[in-house]
Amino acid sequence: MANSYLWVKAFHIVFISSWFAGLFYLPRIFVNLAMVPADSHAERERLLLMARKLYKFAVILMVVALALGAWLWLGLGIGRGQYWMHAKLVLVLGVIGYQHVCLAHLRQFERLVNRRSHRWYRVFNEITVLLFIAIVVLAVVKPF
Numbered sequence: 635m636a637n638s639y640l641w642v643k644a645f646h647i648v649f650i651s652s653w654f655a656g657l658f659y660l661p662r663i664f665v666n667l668a669m670v671p672a673d674s675h676a677e678r679e680r681l682l683l684m685a686r687k688l689y690k691f692a693v694i695l696m697v698v699a700l701a702l703g704a705w706l707w708l709g710l711g712i713g714r715g716q717y718w719m720h721a722k723l724v725l726v727l728g729v730i731g732y733q734h735v736c737l738a739h740l741r742q743f744e745r746l747v748n749r750r751s752h753r754w755y756r757v758f759n760e761i762t763v764l765l766f767i768a769i770v771v772l773a774v775v776k777p778f
Contacts, residue, residue: 642705645702646699646703646705649698649702650699650703650769652695653692654729654762656691656692656695657729657762658759658762658763660685660689660692660736661759661762662755662759663681663685663688664736664740664743664755664758665756665759667681667682667685667743668748668751668754668755669752682744685743686740689733689736689740696730696733703726707719718775718776721778722769722772725765725768725769725772728765729762729765732761732762732765
């Protein structure tokens, strides 16, 4: 069990980090989209293409990260019945929700109905940093 645990844990960390990298960068594309002049169609389309591809890639990373996390939790019993894991799972649901909100913002940019400023997206981008910090602290420190 110890050997498989370490391999699954290592790949879980890799995929979680990669997933978050996508979620860190996607709102940065939104910042740029919010700043595109109305007459700059080529720039908008290029940024939208980047955002679509990044979103799809982040979904793949999310699925693998969640599958590995489920393997650790349900298959190997890591954190089962412990309060830190319950809190972590709530935050993970928050991250999944955040990703869906990103999709909604992407769809608004595609329909040319975005009403948010680039400053708003800069702040929106920081939510993932706070979620990432909280999840890592819970997983490593296990404060309760």
